[in-house]
Every structure is written in C-alpha cells, then in structure tokens.
Amino acid sequence: MVGELEFEKPIIELRKKISELKDYTNKTDVDLSSEIEKLSARLEKLENDIYSNIKPWDRVQIARHPNRPTTLDYIGYLFDSFMECHGDRLYGDDEAIVGGIAKFKGVPITVIGHQRGKDTKENIRRNFGMPHPEGYRKALRLMKQAEKFSRPIICFIDTKGAYPGKAAEERGQSEAIARNLFEMASLSVPVVCIVIGEGGSGGALALGVGNHILMLENSTYSVISPEGAAALLWKDASQAKRAAESMKITAPDLKDLGIIDAIIPEVRGGAHRNVEAQAHEIEMALFRSLKELSRLTGAELKDQRYEKYKAIGEYSFLNDYIGVN
Numbered sequence: 223m224v225g226e227l228e229f230e231k232p233i234i235e236l237r238k239k240i241s242e243l244k245d246y247t248n249k250t251d252v253d254l255s256s257e258i259e260k261l262s263a264r265l266e267k268l269e270n271d272i273y274s275n276i277k278p279w280d281r282v283q284i285a286r287h288p289n290r291p292t293t294l295d296y297i298g299y300l301f302d303s304f305m306e307c308h309g310d311r312l313y314g315d316d317e318a319i320v321g322g323i324a325k326f327k328g329v330p331i332t333v334i335g336h337q338r339g340k341d342t343k344e345n346i347r348r349n350f351g352m353p354h355p356e357g358y359r360k361a362l363r364l365m366k367q368a369e370k371f372s373r374p375i376i377c378f379i380d381t382k383g384a385y386p387g388k389a390a391e392e393r394g395q396s397e398a399i400a401r402n403l404f405e406m407a408s409l410s411v412p413v414v415c416i417v418i419g420e421g422g423s424g425g426a427l428a429l430g431v432g433n434h435i436l437m438l439e440n441s442t443y444s445v446i447s448p449e450g451a452a453a454l455l456w457k458d459a460s461q462a463k464r465a466a467e468s469m470k471i472t473a474p475d476l477k478d479l480g481i482i483d484a485i486i487p488e489v490r491g492g493a494h495r496n497v498e499a500q501a502h503e504i505e506m507a508l509f510r511s512l513k514e515l516s517r518l519t520g521a522e523l524k525d526q527r528y529e530k531y532k533a534i535g536e537y538s539f540l541n542d543y544i545g546v547n
Contacts, residue, residue, distance in 0.1 A: 227287070229280045230491070233272060236265045273490050276440070279463040281472045282448060284440040285419050289494040291501075293320055293335030293378040296418065299501035300508070301326055301333060307364060309356075313393060316357030318349045318385070319429075321364045323373070327509065332368035334361045334429060335378030338419075352385040355398035358428045362402050365409060374412040374512055377429040382447065384425030399428040406431035407527060410520030414511045416486070416504065417441045417473075418493070433518075433527050434511040435481070437473040438500075439488040443481070444471035481534060484511075 226234060240261050247254045276284075284290070297304050301324035308315040321334035336353065339345030361377075368375050384395055406413060415432035421443035437443060446454075451469055452461035470476065473485045486507045493500040518526060 227280070227283045229272065229277070229283070233265070233269055236261065236268060240265065269490065278466040278469075278472050278475075279448070281440045282442055282462075282466050284492040285442045287492055287494050290419055291493050291497045292340075293337050293380060293418070295497055296378065296501055296504060297324065297333060297335075299498060300505055301331070304333070308360070310359035310363055312359055313356045316349075316354045316360060317347055318351050318353040318381070319357035319361055321361055326374075326376070326512070329374070329512070330371075331374045331376055332364050333376045333378070334364055335418075336381040336425075336429070338380065349385055351381045352383060353381065353425060353428075354385050354390045355393045355395050358384075358398040358402050361429060362398075362405055365406065365413075369409050369411050372411060374414070374515070375409065375432075376508065377413065377415045377432065379415060379417045379421045379426045379429050379443075380419035380441075381422055381425045382420055383423035384428070396424075399424045402428040403431055407531075408524060409527075410523060412512060412515035412518070412523060413527070414508060414515070416508070417443050417482075418504075420447075422447060431527070431531070433515050433523055433530070434483045436484050436486055436507055436511065437476065437482050438486050438493060438504075439473055440492055441473060442471045443473075443476055444469055 240258060243254050243258050243261070246252065247258070297320075304322055304324040306320060306322040310316075318337060319334065320337045321332070324331055324333050336351045337348050338351035339348045345351075365375055367373075384390070384399060386395075413432035414434045414436065415430050417426070417430075417435070417437040419438075419441055420426075421430065421437075421441065423445055426443065444451075446469075448462035448466040448469065448471070449459045452465040453459045455461075455465065466472075470479060473482065476482045477485055484507060486503050488503070489496045489499045515523065515526075
C-alpha cells in the first residue's frame, strides 16, 4: 500500500480483515455482524492506543508522508483570490517556494511557503521542496512588498532544507538565508509561521522568523534530519530513530521548550487523512494569531519578535556558574 507507515500496520491489517468480512456478508447469506462489531470495537481501541502514543520517529514518518498536504493544498482551502507572484527580480523563479497575495476572511495578506511535488515529475520541477537562493529572495521580495502595503505575512514551512548543490552556493545560498533572517526580524507587519511538514535546517529558518510560530501536531522542526544527526553522532544513519527521540524535534517537545507558540491538532492518523478538516484547524489557529497580533503597532510587533527570540534557550554567566556574587 502506497504511503503505509510501519507503526500503522496493525491498524491496516485489522481494517482489511473487517472489510473482507463485510464483503463476504454481502456476497452470502451468512450473518457475521457480531464478529464485525467485535473487530470494529477492537479497531477503535487499537487506534486510540496507537495514535495517542505516537513516538517521535512515527511523527517523522507522518511528516514525510507522500500524500501529506502541501502549501498549495492549504492555500486552496484557506484563502480567497490567491494571485501567485514569480521571480526574485535578480536571477529567476524558484518553484520550490510559492508566494503571492490573497485574502483571509476578507483581509488582504501575503502568503509564502515551501512547495513539494505530488509525484516524481513535479518533485523534480520543484526540486523536492529544497529552495535555491532565488527562492528565498523571491520570498523576501514579497515580504518587503507586504510591509509596504501593511499586509500580514503567513509562511508555510515544509522542507528538508535548502538545496546544498554547487550552483546554489555559487549564487549565494547562505547569504540569501541570512538576509531573510535579518530582514524578517525587523518587519513591521504581523508574521505568522506554520510548520506543516518537515522544517529542516536553515532552509526552514529562512521563512521561520515570526511573531507566532505554530506547528501541526505531527510535523517536525530541526537543525538537521534524524539520519544526518545519527551519522554525525554515531557514524550510523540507521540510528535515525534513536536520534529522533534525542533531538526533541516534534511539536510537543518544542512547545515544552518554548520554541513554538502553539500546536495545531491534526486529524487522527495525520493531515493526509482529511485535508479539508485539517485546513479548518489551521484556519482557526491562524485567525486567533492574526486577531492577537493585529492589536500591535509596527514597533510593538518588532519588539515582540525580539523578546520572543531572546527568551529562547538558557544561559548563565561564568560568575553564576562558579558561585561568585
């Protein structure tokens, strides 16, 4: 089965068995309703047990699901009158990042996000959602335009990371990412960032400096992939599952650490199970954030963003460490 996840196999097998019994009942006069009812009750309990105890590596697999909704999927459900803009006005257009102008509940906004493909052909065209420098420069162009016209900015984060190839480095990949971090920190309009899948490395951070950082329940946000961390720490990429548990890259962990502001609940089994229902959850969270941030002036938005990032992490002075007053 396409997109079948390892931890879901007991659920899938039980669903298949129930389906077979129903088919047999429809084709014969044998009444198997009591058996079907028992298996259905067992299935419900199994789903509750599994989906209420999802492990970090399981969330990584859900975030990477091939059918997981993309930025353009959500744009279609959340916004009206979306007009996509292309190009960075310096080099070209990068289809790994989409962006443009739209309306959210009648309010003009600018929406930007990473975009993966739905199949191999589209993934190649969109570089598997890994942007080149021109993608980040296009995003920044749209952000500065939004600031000029006082439009809130909404960023959807969903990438394994920025493209690390030679051509990207020649065109200034690291500078483009750093420039976005610098400029986003000083924007005078509300910025809401939502991690909808994988949020990997600087490629994610380049769209991730916001007043509110939200994450879907089964998304991930990390400086490196679990496989990359395992290869560095233990010289063995097969230890990715162990790395995922140690790195604290899931939404619940990051909320506890104060990295993100809120977790957006996912439909049972992951966002790919019901895109429309998932978009509704995002819509409610986005409405709450924009309502709260709209009360702040441009200066207050900058200050809020500054204080937010300054508060992340822990530090102590040497004097505190050695006990000197």
